[in-house]
Amino acid sequence: MLALQKVSINYSDRNIIKNVSLDVKAGEVVSIIGPNGTGKSTILKAISKRIAVADGSIIFNEQEIANMSVKEISKQMCMVSQANNSPHDMTVGELVGYGRLPYKKWYERMSKEDEEIVLWALQQTGLEPYRDRLLQRLSGGEAQRAWIAMALAQKPKVLLLDEPTTYLDIAHQLEVLDLIKRLNKELELTVIMVLHDLNHAAQYSDKICVIHRGEVHAYAKPEEIMTTALIGRVYGVEAEVQHVDGKPRIHIIKKSKAKDVSRMMNIKPMDIAVLKENYQKLVAGTKSVFISTITPEGSPFLSYAPFVEHDGKVYLYLSQIAEHYRNIEANPAVDVMLAADESATKNIFARERARFQGQGKNVGNEGYEDVFAKFEEKFGTPTFKMLRTLDFSLFELTLAKGRYVVGFGQAFDVDFAGEHFEHINRDAHGLDVKPSKP
Amino acid sequence: MLKGSKTNKSLLLAAVCLLLILATLIAIGIGSVSVNPIVTLQTLLGYGDDTSSVILWDIRIPRVLLALIVGANLAISGTLMQAVVQNPLADPGVTGVSSGAAVAALFIMLALPGASSYIPLVAIAGGVVAAAMVYGMAWQRSTGFQPVRIVLSGVAVNAIFGGVIGLLSLLYSDRLPAAIQWMNGSLAGKEMSDVLVILPYSVVGWIIALLSIRQINVLRLGEQTAHNLGQNMNRVRLLLSLLAVCLAAVSVSMVGLVGFVGLVVPHMARMLIGSDYRHSLPLSILLGAMILLLADLIGRSLFSATQIPAGIVMAMIGGPYFLYLMRKGGA
Numbered sequence: 001m002l003a004l005q006k007v008s009i010n011y012s013d014r015n016i017i018k019n020v021s022l023d024v025k026a027g028e029v030v031s032i033i034g035p036n037g038t039g040k041s042t043i044l045k046a047i048s049k050r051i052a053v054a055d056g057s058i059i060f061n062e063q064e065i066a067n068m069s070v071k072e073i074s075k076q077m078c079m080v081s082q083a084n085n086s087p088h089d090m091t092v093g094e095l096v097g098y099g100r101l102p103y104k105k106w107y108e109r110m111s112k113e114d115e116e117i118v119l120w121a122l123q124q125t126g127l128e129p130y131r132d133r134l135l136q137r138l139s140g141g142e143a144q145r146a147w148i149a150m151a152l153a154q155k156p157k158v159l160l161l162d163e164p165t166t167y168l169d170i171a172h173q174l175e176v177l178d179l180i181k182r183l184n185k186e187l188e189l190t191v192i193m194v195l196h197d198l199n200h201a202a203q204y205s206d207k208i209c210v211i212h213r214g215e216v217h218a219y220a221k222p223e224e225i226m227t228t229a230l231i232g233r234v235y236g237v238e239a240e241v242q243h244v245d246g247k248p249r250i251h252i253i254k255k256s257k258a259k260d261v262s263r264m265m266n267i268k269p270m271d272i273a274v275l276k277e278n279y280q281k282l283v284a285g286t287k288s289v290f291i292s293t294i295t296p297e298g299s300p301f302l303s304y305a306p307f308v309e310h311d312g313k314v315y316l317y318l319s320q321i322a323e324h325y326r327n328i329e330a331n332p333a334v335d336v337m338l339a340a341d342e343s344a345t346k347n348i349f350a351r352e353r354a355r356f357q358g359q360g361k362n363v364g365n366e367g368y369e370d371v372f373a374k375f376e377e378k379f380g381t382p383t384f385k386m387l388r389t390l391d392f393s394l395f396e397l398t399l400a401k402g403r404y405v406v407g408f409g410q411a412f413d414v415d416f417a418g419e420h421f422e423h424i425n426r427d428a429h430g431l432d433v434k435p436s437k438p
Numbered sequence: 439m440l441k442g443s444k445t446n447k448s449l450l451l452a453a454v455c456l457l458l459i460l461a462t463l464i465a466i467g468i469g470s471v472s473v474n475p476i477v478t479l480q481t482l483l484g485y486g487d488d489t490s491s492v493i494l495w496d497i498r499i500p501r502v503l504l505a506l507i508v509g510a511n512l513a514i515s516g517t518l519m520q521a522v523v524q525n526p527l528a529d530p531g532v533t534g535v536s537s538g539a540a541v542a543a544l545f546i547m548l549a550l551p552g553a554s555s556y557i558p559l560v561a562i563a564g565g566v567v568a569a570a571m572v573y574g575m576a577w578q579r580s581t582g583f584q585p586v587r588i589v590l591s592g593v594a595v596n597a598i599f600g601g602v603i604g605l606l607s608l609l610y611s612d613r614l615p616a617a618i619q620w621m622n623g624s625l626a627g628k629e630m631s632d633v634l635v636i637l638p639y640s641v642v643g644w645i646i647a648l649l650s651i652r653q654i655n656v657l658r659l660g661e662q663t664a665h666n667l668g669q670n671m672n673r674v675r676l677l678l679s680l681l682a683v684c685l686a687a688v689s690v691s692m693v694g695l696v697g698f699v700g701l702v703v704p705h706m707a708r709m710l711i712g713s714d715y716r717h718s719l720p721l722s723i724l725l726g727a728m729i730l731l732l733a734d735l736i737g738r739s740l741f742s743a744t745q746i747p748a749g750i751v752m753a754m755i756g757g758p759y760f761l762y763l764m765r766k767g768g769a
Contacts, residue, residue: 012580050665052580074668085660089712098656102668107649154667 001026001190002047002158007056009042016042017214019056024207026157029184029191031201034211035235040194043211044160047192048079060158074102077158078151080144082166086135092146093131096121099153121152124187125179141172145179152183159183161193165200173197177204198239198250202226210234223248447717450710454724461728462506465735466498473498500630505734505748506727507633507640508625508693509703511685513726514647516700517707517719518682521657522675523585529701530686532592533679537599538568539690540621544603547617548610557620558635561691569683571595573676582672588679623696623749625734636688643685647719654678654715696749698756699726706759729755 002024009017016039024030032040045051047058049065058065060076068076078099086095099121100114110118122128125145135143144164151159161180165173181204184191195201201208202222210217210225212234218225226248231239242249460475466482467473473481473490480486481494515530523532530536542564543557553560575591576583607614619626647654653674656664665671686700707721730748733755737746 048666050662069668070665070670071668074666079662079666081662084663085658087658087713089714090658094714095659098659098663098667101652101656104652106653151666 001061002192003059004043004047005057005059007043007046007058008054009039009046009051010054011042015054015214017046017211020211020214020216021056022209022216022219024190024192026190027184027188028206029181029193029204030207030209031205032192032194032209032211033196033198033201034217038211039214040211041162044079044162044192044194047158048077048160049073050079071102074154076156077160078154078156079160079162080147080151080164082163084143084147086143088134088136090135091132092127092135092138092149093118093122095135095146096127096149096153099150102154117155118153121149124152124183125149139172140168141175144168144172144176148176148179148183152187156189158190158192161191163194163196166196173200180204198226198231198252202248202250226250447711451717451720451724454721454728458506458724458728458731461731462502465502465505465731466494468735468739469493469498495630500628500633501625501734502731503633504625504628504636504693505731507636508689508696509699509726509728509730510723511636511640511643511689511726512696512699512730513703513707513722514644514719515682515686515689516726517704517715517722518647518654518678518685519700520704521654521715522678522682523588524657524661525585525589526705527701528589529698530682531596531697531700532572532589533683533686534568534572534592534595534599535565535683535686536690536695537596537603538571539565539687540695541568541599541602541606543620543691543694544606544617547620548606548613551613551616558691562687565687565690566683568595568599569679569687573679583675583679585675588675619747620694621749622747623694623752624745624747625693626738626745626747628692632692636692639688640685643681643688644723646681647685650678650681651715651719654719658713658715694747694749696730696752698752699730702756702759703729 004020004022007017007020008015020043022030022043032043034040042051046053047060047065049068049070053066060068060073065073096118097110097114100110100117103114104110119128122131125148127142127145127149130138130142130146135146138146148159148164159180164180165176168176177200180191180193183189195205202225205222207220208222208225209219210230217234218230223243223246226241228239228241231237231241231250231252238253240251240253242251463475463478467475467478471493473494477486477490478494481490482499486494512530516528519528519530519532520526522528539561543561546553546557546560572588572592572595573583575595576587578584578587607617653669656667656669657674659667661671664674689696703726704718704722706725707718710725711717711721730752733751734748737748737751740746
């Protein structure tokens with residue numbers, strides 16, 4: 001219904017959004033999350049044609065936004081912001097009445113039908129008794145509902161919400177989000193909203209789009225998005241993720257320690273250890289490792305793996321991957337992978353490979369399709385040795401040649417030449433995390 | 439602000455309307471020959487004697503009508519500009535129209551006094567050129583007309599024209615007294631033909647302004663919301679500014695620079711009746727007309743030896759009021 005195709009947006013000369021593609025289906029609730037200043041609101045503004053895109057296109061119902069007039073757009077979608085200008089002496093009814101403006105010529109007055117739609121919008125948001133009340137007399141949550149009512153009076157198909165809960169207390173936040181969810185269900189409204197609260201995003205969205213540094217970092221279902229690893233990478237905080245009734249529940253624990261790198265990853269030492277001689281074969285002359293893998297859901301999962309030496313061993317920091325697996329409790333693959341024997345792990349490798357190939361191409365998976373094949377082609381069938389079994393498995397890696405690492409029954413593509421490599425160079429970022437004993 | 443229902447607000451409007459009519463009748467009567475309101479009414483209805491007919495129709499009524507029209511124009515213009523740039527300190531002068539008109543008119547008065555019959559036309563041209571400069575400078579391709587940029591380029595253009603006015607005054611200081619009346623907005627010596635020149639433009643302007651009230655109102659909700667409601671903000675800003683410039687330009691061209699009506703009256707209206715332009719714009723029109731009428735009345739009757747231009751009276755009433763607004767935190 002609404003698609004962003006390789007959209008780039010600039011403010012003056014500064015590039016804010018680069019190459020963002022996003023596909024929103026009718027009736028979906030999509031939340032856009034990400035740290036401050038990454039361009040989340042900018043995307044909403046571009047969708048509503050408040051700002052122009054520098055490159056790419058935004059398609060709404062097979063029509064390009066750029067070719068639609070502001071007025072046409074305002075009949076199809078509407079936006080509610082975190083804070084809105086509420087004139088001190090405007091009543092709720094008056095405000096909602098303005099929602100009919102897109103349907104009026106500049107000299108036209110409100111018709112009976114308009115009045116009915118206004119009433120309907122007030123009823124939908126439970127504000128009918130507040131019709132003659134001044135906006136300024138409303139609580140934050142009621143005011144936000146009033147603005148949503150105005151948006152409804154526009155009879156839109158898409159509701160754009162820019163941090164609709166930011167200035168509200170907890171109860172009002174939920175009240176507004178419940179209202180949004182209900183409108184989504186009952187009126188089949190498509191909702192795209194920018195949220196800051198990860199739990200809200202996880203609870204109320206069909207899909208979550210993570211924007212990081214102006215790019216789509218991930219776009220998938222909440223349970224795929226909300227992982228310790230991703231939260232660590234994007235926000236630079238340590239978090240725990242529980243699953244309650246199939247929905248992720250996120251507990252933010254603290255800000256990640258590592259300085260600059262903390263924004264990019266969640267580093268926890270001692271998740272995987274490599275024998276020093278193997279490690280030296282692996283990373284001869286390099287300082288850190290970039291690893292990519294495929295999640296059980298088939299989406300690519302990128303991890304950075306710095307390392308430290310300790311007691312004759314070299315430790316890779318792979319906690320994000322481990323955490324990711326631990327969190328997908330429902331996934332049978334994880335159980336098997338926790339099995340403390342080598343043949344089981346081998347089987348997993350084979351099974352995952354078959355499963356993955358069977359899935360065909362997933363969006364964003366380009367380049368990962370043949371990672372298993374590539375692995376075997378380079379190294380032959382891998383050998384595994386279990387190091388320990390805690391919440392997840394650790395493998396000592398035995399590698400004949402090259403730069404591939406295997407763990408958790410998955411293939412990790414170690415790409416020393418990748419452009420990400422420099423970003424996480426341990427020395428450059430002064431990683432001072434001390435390894436704990438394995 | 440008047441709290442309460444629509445009826446209360448309508449009552450207030452009706453009351454001000456009545457007051458305005460009363461003030462008009464009194465203003466027509468007061469002067470070197472005073473005519474009492476009943477005779478005034480008789481004369482207006484065509485039953486007066488010859489002397490009072492001549493005095494009223496040839497001298498007083500044109501002057502009073504002009505005060506009413508110009509006052510209304512400037513009040514609307516100020517209201518529009520305050521709405522467009524979302525700044526309570528805006529007045530018609532923000533668009534550069536006053537200083538542009540002043541430069542053009544002064545140039546004719548001081549440098550080419552022979553062509554003084556063209557002053558109204560030249561003043562309009564000067565005002566429009568200055569406004570075009572302001573909006574041309576304010577325009578940005580990426581963001582369109584941003585209120586802050588309109589205000590800033592207005593300030594800059596006003597400064598430039600202010601400099602030119604200073605220069606002209608210095609170069610032709612011997613002829614300056616002739617220009618002082620105009621520079622301070624004087625309604626003296628106007629005839630019915632002058633009224634008839636600006637009346638049609640003004641009435642058209644009023645009608646358009648009244649029909650645009652909803653568009654003006656939407657601006658109160660902020661730029662983002664107005665955009666979401668399908669308003670092409672650049673177009674709305676430009677058209678409303680254009681209306682403000684036209685109304686101010688025809689007024690300034692006729693009576694010179696009248697300060698403060700455009701700044702103060704919209705505030706008065708808002709304080710009396712609230713920020714909804716459905717009420718405050720009509721009230722602004724009435725109040726603008728009334729205040730300029732009264733300012734002119736005071737100016738021409740208080741010191742009967744000299745006629746004090748309405749602009750001076752207005753500024754001396756408007757200035758303190760403006761300071762009061764600032765102290766009160768209303769501005």
